[in-house]
Amino acid sequence: MAQSIQAGDNPIQAYDLAVIGGGINGAGIAADAAGRGLSVFLCERDDLASHTSSASSKLVHGGLRYLEHYEFRLVREALAEREVLLRKAPHIVRPMRFVLPHRPHLRPAWMIRAGLFLYDHLGKREQLPGSHGVKFDSASALKPSIKRGFEYSDCWVDDARLVVLNAQAAQEKGANIQTRTACVGAHKDGEGWLVTLQRADGSRYSIRCRALVNAAGPWVAKLLGEQLRERSPYGIRLVQGSHIIVPRLYEGEHAFILQNEDRRIVFAIPYLDRYTMIGTTDREYRGDPAQVAITEAEIDYLLGVVNDHFRYQVRREEILHSFSGVRPLCDDESDNPSAITRDYTLALADGPAPLLSVFGGKLTTYRKLAESAMAQLKPYFPTMGAPWTADAPLPGGEEMGTDVGGLAHALQREVRGLPATLAARWATTYGQRSWRLLGEVRDISGLGECLGADLYAREVDYLCEAEWASEADDVLWRRTKLGLVFNADERTRLERYLAERLSTREPNAA
Template sequence: MNHNHSPIAEVYDLAVVGGGINGVGIAADAAGRGLSVFLCEKDDLAQHTSSASSKLIHGGLRYLEHREFRLVREALAEREVLLAKAPHIVKPLRFILPHRPHLRPAWMIRAGLFLYDHLGKRKRLPASRSLRFGAGSPLQAEITRGFEYSDCWVDDARLVVLNAMAARERGAHIHTRTRCVSARRSKGLWHIHLERADGSLLSIRARALVNAAGPWVARFIKQDLKQQAPYGIRLIQGSHIIVPRLHDGEQAYILQNEDRRIVFAIPYLERFSLIGTTDREYHGDPAAVAITPEETRYLLDVVNRHFKRQLSEQDILHSYAGVRPLCDDESADPSAVTRDYTLSLSAHPGAAPLLSVFGGKLTTYRKLAEAAMAQLTPWFPFAKGPWTATAPLPGGEQMDTRSALVEALCSSFGWLPTAIARRWANLYGSRSWHLLRGVRELADLGEHLGAGLYTREVDYLCQEEWAVSAEDILWRRTKLGLFMSAGQQARLVQYLKQEHPRRPRANAA
C-alpha cells in the first residue's frame, strides 16, 4: 500500500462525492458554468442505485395520489427536455393501465390522467386515452377496459456515464474507484482525502463540497465528516426481474396490485420484459442488496394475475435490486415515502459550504443539479447561468432519429452488421462515428468476443467511458451480459487483464 499523499493538494472550486446520477449531474452543470470540478466515485459510475432503477423518465402517475404535485409537474416537463438532450438513450413509451374497478374507480384514473396530460409541458408525447381490449389482448379475458398514456424510457447507467462525459468535456476531473475517506474544513477550504482501489492515497482541496453519496449520504456526513446529518434517510429496496418478452408490441403495462402498489412490465432490449418494482424497508449494507424470494414471488404473482401467459421462477433470466435513498418523512408505508429531493446546505460565515443531496429521481436529476447550483452560486459569483436544458448529452449531438443514424452508419460502412449499427445507435448515438474512425473493414474491429462485441468497442469503453471491469461493460455500459455465454464473458475478463490492466489513472480517460 502506498500511503504517500500528493505533496501539494490541488484546489478545485467544487468537489463532488458520488458518481451516481445526482453527482455527475451536478458535476456537469457546475463545469459548464465555469467552475473547476473534481468528482470521486468509490466504485464504478452508476454502480449502485442509478443502474438499478425501472429506467423510466416519468411524471409518476402514482405520486398524484400522494399529492406530490410539485414533483410530478417538474418530472413531466423533464420528459421532453431529456428526449431532446439524449434521443439515443431516451425514448417515448406508451403505458397501458388495465382497469380493475375494485382498486381504483375509472373517474379517479381519468382525473389523474387529465392532470398528467396537462400539468407539464408536452409537445411530442401523445395524450392519454381510454381503451377496450379485444380477444388479441395479452391480458386475461376478464380485463376488458383500460387506459393508455405516455412516459419515456431511459438507459439509466448510460445517462450517468454521458453526464460524466459531459462534465469531463467541460474540464471536470472524474475519478472512479476512488473513495472519499474524510474531509475537514480549514481556512475557508475543504481538505479532502481520497483512497483509490489499489490503496494509494490522494488529497485535494475545494471551495465547496457536494455530498451526492446516495444511500451513503447520511453515513458520509456522520462517519467521514464527523458531523450531524440534517435529515434521516430511509433505504427502500426495490427489485426487478427480467423474463422472456411477455407480449408483442412496444407498449409497457402498469399493473395495479391489491396492496394499491403498482408494478411495471416493460419491453426490454427487444427479446425481454423488465418487471418491477417492489418497496421494502432495507437495513443492511446498500452495496449488498439482492432480490429476496418474497419479492420474486410478489412480482410473479402480480404479472400472473394480469397476463394470460403465466410465469414461474424458471422464466427468470436475471434480476437486480437497488435501494432508494429517500428523505425520511416518517411515512408508515415504504411506498408512500416522498420521492422528491431535498438539498441541505451547511454553511457558516467564512467556512466552505457543504451541500448534501437527499432523495431524488433519475427523471429530475437535471433540475436537482440546477437547484444545487442555485444554492452554491453565492460562493461563485463568476459562475454562468443555467445551460443544461438545451445542451445535448454526448452522442445526442447532430442526431435526428436512431433509425436515420443506423441507416447512415450502414451506408457509410457497408460491411457493418445492421445489428451492431442498431445497438451502437442506442448506446453511443452520434459518437458511433468515433468508434469507426479509421476502420475500413470488419477485421479492423479486432477480435469478436461474442454477441457483436469486438475488442474495438471494449477499448473505446475503457478509454472514453471509465470502464475497468467486465461487469462495467457487460451490465452498465452495455447490457451484453444478457446475451454473452459464460465462456465469452471469461474471454472478456482475460482480454481486459491483458490489454487494460487496472492502474490508477490521474483523470481516467
C-alpha cells in the same frame, strides 16, 4: 481549471467544487457546475452508476401514482423534464406508451381519468401524445376478464448510460472524473476542504476544494457521520426496489402498468427486444446497500402481480435475471414505503467551507436537482455562469433529432460488413459518438477480436478510454447491457482482454 498548491514536496490540486458520488445526482451536478465555469472534481468509489442509478425501472416519467400522494410539484417538474431529456439524449431516451388495465375494485374509472387529465396537462407536453381509453379484445395478452383500460405516454431511458453521458459532459467541460476512488476523509481547512482519497490499489492522495457536495446516495448519511464528522440534518429511509427479467411476454413496444391489491403498481416493460422487465417492489431495507439482492418474497410478489393480469403464467424457472437497488429517500415519517416522497431535499451547511448534501431524488429530475444545487452554491461563486443544461445535448445526442434508425443505416453504409443489429445497438447506445468509436475503421475486420455477442475489441477499447470502464460488469451491464447474452466463456475472454489492457496502462493520476 484546477490549481496546484504546494504542500511539502507534493502538489495538491485545488478545485472550486468536489463532488462525492458518481450516480445520476453527482454526475448531473458535476456537469452543470463545470459548464458554468467552475473547476470540478468528482470521485466515485466504484464504477459510475454502479448502485441505485443502474437499478431503476429505466423510466423518464412524471410518476402517475405520485398524484395519489399529492406530489403535484414533483409530478409537474418531472413531466416537463420528459420533454427536455428527449431533446438532450434521443439516442438513449425514447417515448413509450403505457397501458393501464382497469380493475374497478381497486380504483374507479373516474379517478383514473381525472389523474390522467392532470398528467396530460400539469407539465408542458410537446412531443408526447396524450391519454385515452382502450378496450381489449380476444387478441389481448391480458386475461379475458380484463375488458378495458387506459393508455398514456412516458419515456424509457438507459439509466446507467444517462449517468455516463453526464460524466462525459462534465469531463468535456473540464471536470476531473475519478472512478474507483473513495473519499476516506475530509475536514475544513482554512476557507475550504481538504479531502483525502483512496484509489482501488490502496494508495492515497489529497485535494482541496472551496465547496463540497455529498451525493453519495444510500451512503449520504454515513458519509456525513464517518468521513466528514458532520451531523446529518435529515433521516434517510432506505427502500429496496427489485426487478426480474423474463422472456418477452407480449408483442408490441408498449408497457403495462399493473395495479395490485395493496394499491401499489408494477410495470411490465419491453426490454432489449427479447425480454420483459417486471418491477418494482418497495420494502424497507436495513442492510449494506452494496449487498442488496432480490428476496424470495419479492419474486413471489412480482410473479403474483403479473400472473394476475396476463394469460401467460410466468414460472419461477423462466426468470433470466434479477436486479435490486436501494433508493435513499428523505424520511418523511410515512408508515408505507410506497408513500415516502420521491422528491429531493438539498441540505446546505453554511459557512466559509460550504457542504451541500443531497437527500432523495429520482432519475427523471436529476437535471433540475443539479440546477437547484447550483442555485444554493451561487453565493459562494458569484461569477459562475447561468443555467445551461436545458438546451444542451448530452454526448452522442448532438444533431440527432429523432432519427436513430437513420444513424444505424448510415453506420451500415459506411462500415462494410457491419450487421444491422450491431449498427442499431450502437445508434441507441452511443448516438453520434459511434463515429468516434469507429475512428478511421470502415470495415468490420478493423474492429479487432470479437469477444462475444458482436462486442468487438475496438468497442471495449472505446469504453475503457472514453467511458471509464475497467471491469467486465462495467462493460456488460452498465455500458452495453450485453450481460444477458454473454455466456461464461465469453465473459472469461472479456475479463482476460481487460486484464491485458490494464497491465499495459499507465497508473491512474489525480
